[in-house]
Amino acid sequence: xxxxxxxxxxxxxxxxSDAPLxxxxxxxxxxxxxxxxxxxxxxxxxxxxxxxxxxxxxxSDDPLDALAASLSPPQGFTQRGTASLRVQPPTIGDRxxxxxxxxxxxxxxxxxxxxxIGGSFDDRVVDSDLQDAVxxxxxxxxxxxxxxxxxxxxxxxxxxxxxxxxxxxxVAASTRTHVGFFGPPGSGGESIAARIxxxxxxxxxxxxxxxxxMDAELLDATMMPLINQLADSREARAxxxxxxxxxxxxxxxxxxxxxxxxxPERLRLLALCGQRPSLLQxxxxxxxxSSEVLQLSEKPNRGIDGRLIEVLCSLSVVSEPLAARVExxxxxxxxxxxxxxxxxxxxxxxxxxxxLDALVIYPWPGNFEELDGAxxxxxxxxxxxSIGVEHxxxxxxxxxxxxxxxxxxxxxxxxxxxxxxxxxxxxESLDLSGxxxxxxxxxxxxxxxxxxxxIAESEKE
Amino acid sequence: MIDSLPEPTTMRRxxxxxxxxRWLQALGRFAPGLMPHPLVATVTPAEADSQGPDGLAALxxxxxxxxxxxxxQRSHLLRCCDGLAATASRQPKILQLVAAGGLSECELIALTxxxxxxTLRHPEQLPSLAAMIHGYFANPA
Numbered sequence: 215x216x217x218x219x220x221x222x223x224x225x226x227x228x229x230x231s232d233a234p235l236x237x238x239x240x241x242x243x244x245x246x247x248x249x250x251x252x253x254x255x256x257x258x259x260x261x262x263x264x265x266x267x268x269x270x271x272x273x274s275d276d277p278l279d280a281l282a283a284s285l286s287p288p289q290g291f292t293q294r295g296t297a298s299l300r301v302q303p304p305t306i307g308d309r310x311x312x313x314x315x316x317x318x319x320x321x322x323x324x325x326x327x328x329x330x331i332g333g334s335f336d337d338r339v340v341d342s343d344l345q346d347a348v349x350x351x352x353x354x355x356x357x358x359x360x361x362x363x364x365x366x367x368x369x370x371x372x373x374x375x376x377x378x379x380x381x382x383x384x385v386a387a388s389t390r391t392h393v394g395f396f397g398p399p400g401s402g403g404e405s406i407a408a409r410i411x412x413x414x415x416x417x418x419x420x421x422x423x424x425x426x427x428m429d430a431e432l433l434d435a436t437m438m439p440l441i442n443q444l445a446d447s448r449e450a451r452a453x454x455x456x457x458x459x460x461x462x463x464x465x466x467x468x469x470x471x472x473x474x475x476x477x478p479e480r481l482r483l484l485a486l487c488g489q490r491p492s493l494l495q496x497x498x499x500x501x502x503x504s505s506e507v508l509q510l511s512e513k514p515n516r517g518i519d520g521r522l523i524e525v526l527c528s529l530s531v532v533s534e535p536l537a538a539r540v541e542x543x544x545x546x547x548x549x550x551x552x553x554x555x556x557x558x559x560x561x562x563x564x565x566x567x568x569x570l571d572a573l574v575i576y577p578w579p580g581n582f583e584e585l586d587g588a589x590x591x592x593x594x595x596x597x598x599x600s601i602g603v604e605h606x607x608x609x610x611x612x613x614x615x616x617x618x619x620x621x622x623x624x625x626x627x628x629x630x631x632x633x634x635x636x637x638x639x640x641x642e643s644l645d646l647s648g649x650x651x652x653x654x655x656x657x658x659x660x661x662x663x664x665x666x667x668x669i670a671e672s673e674k675e
Numbered sequence: 676m677i678d679s680l681p682e683p684t685t686m687r688r689x690x691x692x693x694x695x696x697r698w699l700q701a702l703g704r705f706a707p708g709l710m711p712h713p714l715v716a717t718v719t720p721a722e723a724d725s726q727g728p729d730g731l732a733a734l735x736x737x738x739x740x741x742x743x744x745x746x747x748q749r750s751h752l753l754r755c756c757d758g759l760a761a762t763a764s765r766q767p768k769i770l771q772l773v774a775a776g777g778l779s780e781c782e783l784i785a786l787t788x789x790x791x792x793x794t795l796r797h798p799e800q801l802p803s804l805a806a807m808i809h810g811y812f813a814n815p816a
Contacts, residue, residue, distance in 0.1 A: 346749070346752065346753065349753050350752065350753060350756065350782065350785055353753065353756050353757065353760070354785055354788060357760050357788065357789060360764070419781075419784055420784070420788055421784050421787045421788070422787045422788055422790065423787075424792045424793075426810055426811075426814060427770070427792055427793075427807040427810050427811055428807070429806050429807070431803065432793060432803070432804075432806075432807060435793065435794070436787065436792075436793055436794070439780035439781070439783045439784045440784060442780055443780060443784075461814075463806075463810075583767075
């Protein structure tokens with residue numbers, strides 16, 4: 215292949231190449247078309263020379279004008295200076311021309327000349343870091359959707375408790391503020407809190423903290439990436455979602471309060487707490503400070519640091535135990551089955567009435583999460599569309615309320631009862647008489663001898 | 676002579692998901708000291724084909740309290756995220772630790788969202804988890 219710096223060498227190379235290449239001048243006219251263009255379009259390249267090739271301009275009825283116009287760069291090319299376009303030339307007669315990927319490049323300043331090269335370009339591949347970031351984001355979105363789905367089901371229902379919870383959540387979702395979630399374990403609080411975060415501050419960083427497992431140092435280590443972001447930019451905002459705040463050691467709670475005070479308005483707390491707020495009783499951290507001797511039987515104190523209680527006073531959401539929302543249980547069970555069925559899990563589509571009865575009777579100490587787990591178990595077990603009692607976990611299907619006949623009352627002796635009553639009256643009368651037996655006998659309307667006999671009989675028995 | 680074998684009911688499983696054996700060796704050294712009396716740590720490597728969600732679920736079957744340590748590298752960050760999420764979804768009470776180096780802060784934050792309780796960089800940080808592990812196993816399932 216000829217090489218050189220003369221323009222003739224370039225002309226020879228272009229003629230030898232089968233790549234479609236054309237040039238549009240500053241007036242928008244085709245001033246060069248390579249042999250590859252003729253092969254692609256099936257028309258003589260000379261017939262297209264000096265025809266206008268500008269996007270959006272009016273053209274004549276001449277099909278060659280339409281063909282020349284189809285070779286124009288896309289709108290906006292003038293500003294960008296480069297563009298890629300899949301060019302689809304119009305049909306000539308009854309002959310259809312295959313589309314082709316074309317890269318347009320402007321040469322020279324201002325309007326200049328436009329070079330168009332047809333071919334296959336694979337330069338839209340993003341770098342692997344970006345691809346990984348996108349994939350990570352997709353996984354996070356999927357994980358958040360799962361929480362959103364669980365939160366929607368956990369708060370569904372027609373009971374007053376469910377309605378109250380939803381009303382509070384609506385307020386929490388509409389504003390970015392600290393929120394305390396109070397409720398029994400297994401109420402789906404974590405999914406609900408995650409959902410509130412998505413609704414109230416979707417673009418904000420979120421870090422989850424396992425409260426009971428933290429000490430001040432571990433808390434710092436866990437929250438360090440978040441704190442760095444807050445320190446780097448005054449615009450940055452972040453949320454800490456703390457599980458089991460009331461079981462978080464005192465030193466960790468104090469550190470959390472310090473961090474919240476260091477970044478007021480910017481660092482938000484979503485705290486999952488127990489059923490009722492209680493103040494942390496000091497000393498507490500001494501127990502964990504001597505962790506080498508902590509035994510399984512030891513129970514750390516529970517409670518929330520006073521400063522954190524003040525923070526969480528802004529808004530609290532209280533979830534009721536599932537046992538207090540009995541009328542919601544069939545609805546929740548059906549919703550879980552629907553969600554699982556939609557996700558392609560198992561064949562079950564509905565819950566039989568007998569199974570619903572068993573679900574309603576069961577006291578649900580594990581609350582919504584236990585119900586969710588039970589339905590998942592049933593879906594895996596049920597071979598057909600309906601979930602029966604036999605598909606429920608053993609602990610639920612075997613649960614029985616103590617409904618047997620009441621135990622018969624112990625037999626009573628009328629004589630004994632009368633005797634006890636008689637002695638009670640005698641004792642009262644003796645007390646009122648200051649121990650004087652004659653006087654007591656008179657008060658009771660009996661003889662002194664009878665009184666003495668009754669006392670003697672009582673002492674003998 | 677074996678003086679005494681551990682009582683099976685006191686054994687708690689630690690599962691290590693990693694490509695080499697760095698963290699397996701480290702846990703073999705430190706995990707016994709992290710456990711509260713009378714519990715005993717049994718450190719198990721998850722073989723490469725067991726590190727998927729199903730394989731790990733099989734290793735965790737019947738375990739109410741157990742620890743999974745994920746060695747996370749950028750090259751298999753997504754696989755670890757899938758594993759963390761799957762375990763958190765199936766058995767939320769399992770304690771998941773992450774051993775990671777070379778990840779960005781945003782990636783570390785994302786890992787906590789998938790229920791990673793704490794992120795480690797080096798094995799010498801393991802003893803500092805004593806209070807955390809004690810607290811975890813002291814809490815009844």
